[in-house]
Amino acid sequence: MTQIKAFLRFPPARVGRPVTYHLVKDFDLKINILRAEVAVNKVGELVMDIEGRPEDIDRAAAFAASEGVEFRVIDNAVAWDRERCVHCGACTAVCPSGALAMNRVDWTLVFTPADCYACDVCIKACPVRAISPGFDGEPAGE
Ligand code: SF4
Ligand code: SF4
Incomplete structure (x- = not known):
């Protein structure tokens, strides 16, 4: 298991996508949302702690990208x-x-x-x- 801090940016057309739900359900990740700025028709941003197996985190990041959501690992906020x-x-x-x-x-x-x-x-x-x-x-x- 590893823990990372991640930044997700949703373009306006993707703000309503249940990406966080899929990260938990499909990739078996434990998620703790630290900051959320989400508004309809505006860019949405999430900062979250993610705990899981490294390969699952990588797959989840690829999934987020496939949904059009920027996924960045934060080393130093x-x-x-x-x-x-x-x-x-x-x-x-x-x-x-x-x-x-x-x-x-x-x-x-x-x-x-x-x-x-x-x-x-x-x-x-x-x-x-x-x-x-x-x-x-x-x-x-x-
Ligand atoms: S250290 Fe700065 S960026 Fe981090 S939570 Fe505190 S105020 Fe926000
Ligand atoms: S606000 Fe004051 S304590 Fe904080 S980093 Fe700047 S100088 Fe240091």
């Missing part, structure tokens, strides 16, 4: 520049997941990528631009 960071804590106030938090002992920032929802709100919140998009995952199966 955002990149934190530790050297630039001044540990002001502003990003922790907007982070919905707790991935950005202050160490209560020395009051330095702690970033836990595994908890990140890839919402990107911390990027604008940082006054010194220590956080940037880190969305460099490659489409699965490529």
